[in-house]
Amino acid sequence: MTKHALELLIEAADKAIMQEDFDRLLEIYAEDGILVIKPGKNAAGKTEIRKAMEAIAAHFDHTLRVRQAGMKVLEAGDTALVLAKTLVSAANLPAIERNATYVFTKDSKGEWRCKIDNSYGHELLLQNNLLE
Amino acid sequence: MTKHALELLIEAADKAIMQEDFDRLLEIYAEDGILVIKPGKNAAGKTEIRKAMEAIAAHFDHTLRVRQAGMKVLEAGDTALVLAKTLVSAANLPAIERNATYVFTKDSKGEWRCKIDNSYGHELLLQNNLLE
Numbered sequence: 001m002t003k004h005a006l007e008l009l010i011e012a013a014d015k016a017i018m019q020e021d022f023d024r025l026l027e028i029y030a031e032d033g034i035l036v037i038k039p040g041k042n043a044a045g046k047t048e049i050r051k052a053m054e055a056i057a058a059h060f061d062h063t064l065r066v067r068q069a070g071m072k073v074l075e076a077g078d079t080a081l082v083l084a085k086t087l088v089s090a091a092n093l094p095a096i097e098r099n100a101t102y103v104f105t106k107d108s109k110g111e112w113r114c115k116i117d118n119s120y121g122h123e124l125l126l127q128n129n130l131l132e
Numbered sequence: 133m134t135k136h137a138l139e140l141l142i143e144a145a146d147k148a149i150m151q152e153d154f155d156r157l158l159e160i161y162a163e164d165g166i167l168v169i170k171p172g173k174n175a176a177g178k179t180e181i182r183k184a185m186e187a188i189a190a191h192f193d194h195t196l197r198v199r200q201a202g203m204k205v206l207e208a209g210d211t212a213l214v215l216a217k218t219l220v221s222a223a224n225l226p227a228i229e230r231n232a233t234y235v236f237t238k239d240s241k242g243e244w245r246c247k248i249d250n251s252y253g254h255e256l257l258l259q260n261n262l263l264e
Contacts, residue, residue, distance in 0.1 A: 032209040042206070072256045074174070076247040077164040079211065081235050083254050099254045103213050103235055115208040122215050122231045122253070124204045 004073045006082055006104055009112055014066045020057050022050050030105065030113035039124050049117075060090035069097070078106040086119050098123070136205045138214055138236055141244055146198045152189050154182050162237065162245035171256050181249075192222035201229070210238040218251050230255070 009028060016025035026046050029035075035043045035052055043052040057064060069085040082102040089095035099121035104112045118124065141160060148157035158178050161167075167175045167184055175184040189196060201217040214234040221227035231253035236244045250256065 030208070034206060034208045036206070044208070070257045072254075074166060074168070074248050074250055074256075076162070076166045076176070076235075079235060079237055079247045081213070081233060081248045081250065083233065083250075083256055085254075085257060099231070101213060101215065101233055103208075103211060105211055105237070115211045116206050116213045118206055118213065118215075122204075122217075124206075124215055125202045125217060 004071075004075075006073050006080055006112055007068075007071050009104075010068060010071065010082065010084070010102065013114070014068065017053070017057075017064065017066050020062065022053055025053060026050055028114050029117070030107065030115045033113065033115050033117065036118040036120055036124065039120055039126070061092060063091035064093075065089045068100075080104045080112070088119070136203075136207075138205050138212055138244055139200075139203050141236075142200060142203065142214065142216070142234065145246070146200065149185070149189075149196065149198050152194065154185055157185060158182055160246055161249070162239065162247045165245065165247050165249065168250040168252055168256065171252055171258070193224060195223035196225075197221045200232075212236045212244070220251070 013025060013028050029046055029049055032045060033049065035049045037043055037052045043049045067087050069087050071082055071084045074081045084100040086098045086100040087095055098119050100119040101121050102114060103116035105115050107113050145157060145160050161178055161181055164177060165181065167181045169175055169184045175181045199219050201219050203214055203216045206213045216232040218230045218232040219227055220230065230251050232251040233253050234246060235248035237247050239245050
């Protein structure tokens with residue numbers, strides 16, 4: 001089955017994360033993109049996302065592994081939602097599986113850029129309930 | 133806690149579904165919005181979405197009930213992802229809970245419109261795996 005352009009882009013992002021190639025990684029995000037660092041804590045914009053990615057790499061002692069075990073793309077014009085089974089592991093982190101949700105939009109050049117990177121999926125609702 | 137504009141809009145959509153007020157309901161969708169009718173089957177654009185909504189209402193013998201038991205909004209500029217616990221029931225359907233994912237974008241007038249309406253969330257991946 002031919003892969004969707006967004007599946008290839010997410011694979012490129014995962015590779016960039018593991019290689020700690022943050023220049024390449026940041027190209028994939030929209031200028032006003034957001035990254036859920038952990039439930040309740042978001043990075044907004046490329047500067048904050050880069051800082052968060054560097055901190056995450058250091059936190060996992062530069063052994064972070066990320067891969068998608070399955071993806072489904074829903075596309076509506078210049079907007080797409082990717083539902084993914086995301087596997088995350090590291091030397092100090094047993095492998096965990098997350099129901100990730102990624103939103104992409106096309107920029108003025110027609111290139112897909114990540115607007116919302118939420119690897120936690122609906123886990124945010126659990127945290128939400130606790131705070132309210 | 134003050135409700136986000138998108139929480140109010142989704143509540144208005146749920147009310148319109150239950151009242152079968154499809155004119156009001158369709159106002160909430162983008163022209164090129166998509167609705168996941170069931171895993172593997174999408175309606176694309178307002179004409180198809182209206183037809184699907186009418187068929188769904190008839191399928192449940194005009195007793196469909198929809199409400200959100202929790203929502204979390206992630207906003208990035210003119211794009212937002214809503215993660216919701218959606219409760220669906222009907223006279224011929226025992227209550228079920230879904231981890232729904234909704235994507236909204238702002239139109240040229242700055243109004244939020246639903247681009248991707250996927251009440252099934254990651255259930256689509258199960259279906260995806262079966263087909264591949």
